Amino acid sequence: MAASDIDLGSYKLGWSDTEQYVYKPKKGLNETVVRDISHYKSEPEWMTKFRVNALTRFERKPMLEWFARNMPDIDFDDIYYYIKPTEKQVSDWDMLPEEMKTTYERLGIPEAERKFLAGVTAQYESEVVYHKNREDLEALGVLFTDMDTAVREHPEIVQQHFGTVIPPGDNKFAALNSAVWSGGSFIYVPPGVHVDMPLQAYFRINAENAGQFERTLIIADEGASVHYVEGCSAPVYSSDSLHSAVVELIAKPGARIRYTTIQNWSPNVYNLVTKRARAEAEATVEWIDGNLGSKLTMKYPAVVLTGPKAHGEVLSVAYAGPGQHQDAGAKMTHVAPETTSIIDSKSISKDGGRTTYRGLVRVEDGAYGVKSHVRCDALILDEESRSDTYPYMEIEEQDARVGHEATVSKVGDDQLFYLMSRGLDEQQATAMIVNGFIEPITKTLPMEYAVELSRLIELNMEGAVG
Amino acid sequence: MSRLEVSGLRAAVDGFEILRGVDLEVESGQVHVVMGPNGSGKSTLSHVVMGRGDYTVTGGSVRLDGEELLGLPTWQRAARGLFLAMQYPVAVPGVPAGEVVAAAARARGVDPAVVLDRIGAEAARLEVRDEFLARGVNDEFSGGEQKRMETLQLAVLEPRIAVLDEIDSGLDVDALSDVARRVEAMTEEHDLGVLAITHYARLLDKLRPDRIHVLMAGRIVASGGPELAQQLEATGYEGLAADLGIEEMSLRRPVAVDPFAEPGF
Amino acid sequence: MTAFSADASRTLGGPDWLTRRRSAAAERLADLVWPSTAEEIWRYSAVDRFDPDRYAPVPAGELGPPGAEAVPGGGLLAAEAGERSGLVVVRNGRVVRHELDPALEARGVRVQGLATDTDGVAEPWLGRCSDASPDAFTVLHDAFLAGGAFVHVPRGVVVSAPIVVLHWSEGDGRATFPHTLVVAEEGSEVSVVDRYSSRGRDHLVDAVVELLVGDGAHVRYLSVQEHGPETWQVALQRAHLGRDAGLRASAVALGGDYARLRSETRLDGPGAESDLLAVYFGDGHQMHDFRTLQDHTAPSTRSNLLFKGAVEDEAHSVYSGLVRLRPEAQRSEAYQTNRNLVLTDGAGAESIPNLEIEANDVRCSHASTVGPVDDDQRYYLATRGIPPEEADRLIVMGFFEDVLNRLPVRSLVTPIRAAVTRKIEQRGGVRA
Structure with missing residues (x-):
């Protein structure tokens, strides 16, 4: 065809x-x-x-x-x-x-x-x-x-x-x-x-x-x-x-x-x-x-931290619309001492889309002084959509501090109401909330790409809103 | 009679020297105040005296009644009669203040019952509510509750010399005067020697110090009586620095350049 | 696995309905495939070390006939159990004593052994939970279920003091199959304590706990595991909650060589709420292994989980949990927290808190941490004059305190706190 x-x-x-x-x-x-x-x-x-x-x-x-x-x-x-x-x-x-x-x-x-x-x-x-x-x-x-x-x-x-x-x-x-x-x-x-x-x-x-x-x-x-x-x-x-x-x-x-x-x-x-x-x-x-x-x-972008004081980061945004499945995540392998890592993942699912965060933080024995923090937030925009979080933490070293936190939420009615009372329609209000949600990631991008990413997400959401 | 002698004290973090030769002497019953702008090394001084592991002592000595404390672990310095009230007291969830002072008493060979008996009276005096005694120490306490709790432990443990690190920060006027009054009473009733570290002059009105020291860039640059505080009040740290011909008031550790910080990235 | 034969299963006796259930499971023994760590639910576990040939079921002759009173008075552990309204003593999986406050008995409460339930009151309930989530070990359990405790609270009856079940297992190379079945009918309330101890070289405890919480019923459940150092435990604890039902289930795991607990809660009725807690502390070469499931199948349900553990020496722990909010579970809330303290070099912890969210109008979060004792806390206590070992003891006990404080059976909080303290104080001492 x-x-x-x-x-x-x-x-x-x-x-x-x-x-x-x-x-x-x-x-x-x-x-x-x-x-x-x-x-x-x-x-x-x-x-x-x-x-x-x-x-x-x-x-x-x-x-x-x-x-x-x-x-x-x-x-x-x-x-x-x-x-x-x-x-x-x-x-x-x-x-x-x-x-x-x-x-x-x-x-x-x-x-x-x-x-x-x-x-x-x-x-x-x-x-x-x-x-x-x-x-x-x-x-x-x-x-x-x-x-x-x-x-x-x-x-x-x-x-x-x-x-x-x-x-x-x-x-x-x-x-x-x-x-x-x-x-x-x-x-x-x-x-x-x-x-x-x-x-x-x-x-x-x-x-x-x-x-x-x-x-x-x-x-x-x-x-x-x-x-x-x-x-x-x-x-x-x-x-x-x-x-x-x-x-x-x-x-x-x-x-x-x-x-x-x-x-x-x-x-x-x-x-x-x-x-x-x-x-x-x-x-x-x-x-x-x-x-x-x-x-x-x-x-699942990975960083193997082989040298002391190396640092790895994965910042990600995923959007899953109709028929889409974004199964993305990150892997951090801490082999050397005093290595640090950050994983920050934001996902949005809509119209039956599915987002999955799948990640691994591994600290090898002997990698003392490691610090790692993982944060995953998922926004589910309607009842057809779903989100999964599978974060693995394998810690073989005593002196490692590793933390993970995640939230799953919908667009808050209060937030929507507030923005709509300011004259935005529902689609604009939702888009604004979504943009705020991914802001921690987009702010790390060069401006041109940040604009592009926000624009793409808005386009995707528009096409889908009835 | 006890005496804390700090002489020629130098200390560094990650190879960067923050204390560059500090001399101080505090005796029982005296109140000394160390003032200084941000970055002058005030908090470092309190932690180095107390023996925090993050700092490397590069010279000088800290003696309590003639005994060298440098080289002793923190808990032994405390057991010998030194106390540090922290600027940011650490929360220890699930461990209430009563357990802390009881354990501290046991380590000193004192019957824990003796200190536990005193807690009730001190709590009343410092207006610490029962719920804060029941909770893990400092766990979800407001700034004011933390400082009251630090003062409560100070009063119950009866050290010889107390280092008060910014005891006035995060306090409203009422709490500040409760805390200051309690510390003052201890200097009078128990001959407590106090080394108070602060950024602001307002503590001085409450504590009525014997001596004031000004710390800049890791050194004591001026010492004097209450008149020094008045001078500072008038000129500010910058004015004082200018009067003394000091160019560098604060120490800033060199920061690595971020290659992606430019707007192009 | 010659010792676990259909013939051996047949010798266990008891009422017909139970015998039939056993033989149905025994027929599957020959084809049983033992799991491996290649399966996600067994990843990180010690199951690859599991060798069924090292164990044999306790022969019927040693167990004694169902209903034989073997421990008049309940023995030493019963004395420690404190205030209670009922007691069941289970030895090697067989109930050897049971007693109940006569006033409750008069109101229709049953506290007895499954193998003496000749009326078959338990029959419709037994397996409701465990059959919904079987694995090779539950099949083995079903084939060798010698008895086990049955607690049945009729509609609207409130049992105020706890019912205490003491599980005692022993024997070198023996496998035992303790079972606790709690049925709380609509609007009833009950607290149940399962206390497990065992000794013997190479001992296997394959346990199942079923908690059926009816509409509007409230169950408080506490299991305390103090197995001997050579005991392997593979346990399933599963609860089903009806409309507006409430469950507070807690687990304390201190003993065992490898001790696994799969704890699953299904919230079937709107308004159901569960609160799941655990404390675990491993030392020596122990491994504690928890797999949890918070399965929300109805709207407006709520679950909360807080698991806290410590490992020292060469010990390892695994926490792997799943929150599943199914499409029907709109307006539900689910929280999951796992915190681990790693006290010595050589110890390790795995933490995998998973979410599968298929509904959007929900609140859900999880958090997990693995780390050593906090240096700042240690320093703070040092500035008070507290030496490091004592500071660590305080910090570790403080770490567990919020869970210990919320354990559902108050009378056991003090002995459990003491048992955890002993674990900490043994540090560096002689261990198995």
Whole structure:
């Protein structure tokens, strides 16, 4: 079914472009597909082996019971694992095919680049079609490329770190990504360099039944800092697409990485992403995660705190509308002493949507002086919707202070009445309360993204209000 | 007769020195007041005298009747007759004040019944209601109730020297005068020596100190009689600092720069 | 699991209705699959160490015939039980003595053994709760249920002093199956205390407690577990509450090697309220394992849970709880709090407070903490002259005080507080 035949509902980014692809093999997954991808990319032998090895793991690994429960109808044979949309990557928007360029303009990416970004990567299906980095960053030794280019041009640093934070056998979807990955970003920030504006990647799926499996690796060397932002969207189709990324962050001693995601997939995308960071001594890693789109998201950004005094944070907002399930959360593993972490999660469910917080704080024996605090708040806007909270705390060290608190509530009648007595209608009043509810998260975002996130939530709620 | 001698006391937190050589002497029956602006090291002084673990003593000595206290754990300093009334008394849920003073008495080898007997009378004198005696000490107490309870314990335990850290903060006028009157009575009846630490002059009217010391940037920069308080009243800390030719009144620990603090982020 | 055979189950005797119930369960023994930590409800548990071959049921010959008076007067524990209106002594799962205030007996209150209930009064009630939430251990329990205590309070009757049930189990390599069934009919009130003790090497206590709280009825329930150091306990406590019913259920867990309590409350009637409390304290190599469920199936129901525990030495504790507000449970409130003190290096605690909320007009929150004794509290007490060990004792007792204070049977608060104090004072002492 063509995208235009479908009721887009409240989802505003659901148009599709005509397919004029350079390469689109058959659906399904086997060793030939994996070897073809590697061959097409002229990869070194070690990467081909890595992929084939990962495929075996994917095939061998059973679906976790609660994964299977969440997606009873996923069909791994009904997916295109690799689609090459253009002949080569460009660094000028005008050099993209017209329709593709229009899509990115409608998404506002070139404008954002002009205004407040230090570099942009745009991925369309399996490949990065546009990439540009601010020249002065290159002079400072900052490497920002798509992942495929990095494998070719920076083999030592890639081979040394690739798959070290999330090995292929970590979980079924990490194995899948490791076998068929394509695109994604690679960033290396040299010691002491502060990248003063965010670097952004935008991911667009266009084809029906497409799978997108980007792979991102960010390394902030000692004392360096970088902020990376990713956004995403896809057309609305009646059949499902699969997005399964792997993101690895490495914050060397004293480094700081902030990773912001505004996930706005169309409501037919399975979004199953593995994100994990390693924070070495006195490093800080922050995951800021907005989940608005997709049919099902299962994503638990993690920080493994391996060095003393490292700090991890996950701040997240999830919105689940009709037919959506946002199963998101966070994982903090405290391996080293005096490490600290904060998890702050806000979720909103409406019109039968379901939000789940699933998290783990683990303190290993010997990690003394650890402090961790988890807070989850859920807002359920009507009686069809639901919210679950599954926070795990595993504390193997005596001298650790770990706390968790959560609340579930509805929009208070008193609050609504108060705002409506000031002349707002119910929808405006609800939107205002919801915005206040997520404010602790949005205030940590750069202004442009905070506005975008609030606007998206309001749009979602509007579309749904009768 | 007891004497608390603080000499050349230096102390640091995480390698940053906050006390930079403090000298003080308090004798039984005397009231000394240490005043200073925020960040001058006042609270640090009280905790270092009491032996709180977060501070590293980098020099000097604290003696009670000639015995060096530095190196002794906090509870032993208290057992030797030192008492700290805290600016922010810590809540200990489920442990009422009676249990606290009884345990303190046992540790000193005093029959707990003796101190428990005194609680009723002290509560009446300080207008502490029964419900606050029944509850865990300081647990969901207002600022005023906390300070009354600190004073009650002080009166029941009868130390030789009491360090009162901002005993006047969070108190209304009535509570302040109840507390001050009780402390004053102890200096007269039991020869209590008092080292009171405060930011504001209003405590001075109530406590009528013998000596006033001004602490700035970790050092005593001026000492004198009540006339020093009048001078401070007139000039403020900044005026006094200017008169004394002091540039730095407060100590601020260096803070790490936040690379994402810029508006671009 | 040869010892737990259908043949062994058949020898236990008792009324026909009970024998039938046992043999129905015994038929399932051959196919019984023991759980593993791969199952969420057993995650973190010690069940992977469970070896059924180490235990055998107490032979019928040792148990004695149902109804035989084995402890005239009730023995030592009964003397400690304090003021009461009824007493049941259960030895190795078999009731060996029961008594009840004659005035209450006259009003139709029953306090007796299940195995001597020849009229089958208990039959329609037995298993109402436990059958709603079975696992391998409840099947085993049902197959070897030798007797157990039955408390039945008719409509509108108020029993003011508690009914005390003393469960005593012993024997090396023995498994016992204590059962307490409390039925409080509409508008009645009763307090019941279950006190468990055991000794013996490799002892297994597979216990079930069923609390049926009728419309407008109020039940106060307290279980105190002081098992010997080599006892494994796997217990299910489950309550069903009717309209406007009230339950205050408390658990005190001090003993055992591995001691698990699955505590489930279902609020079936509008206006039902439950208040669940627990105190646990593990030392040595003990493991205390709690799984709780607050299941709201009706509107305007309210539940509150406060579980507090401490671990020291190499001890571990698990708290895993679920609040479930079903779509019908509009206008309900549910609260869940778990707090853990970890007193020594080597001890550990797991805390997993879960929520599944399917109704929107609700108030629901949970909180949990794991941490050591607070340094600021220790310092505060030190400034009064209190040495660290004494300060810790005060802080730990203070930590438990809000739960101890709310335990439903006042006469037992002092002995329980003393038992907790003994646990703290043993610190660093000789332990099993």
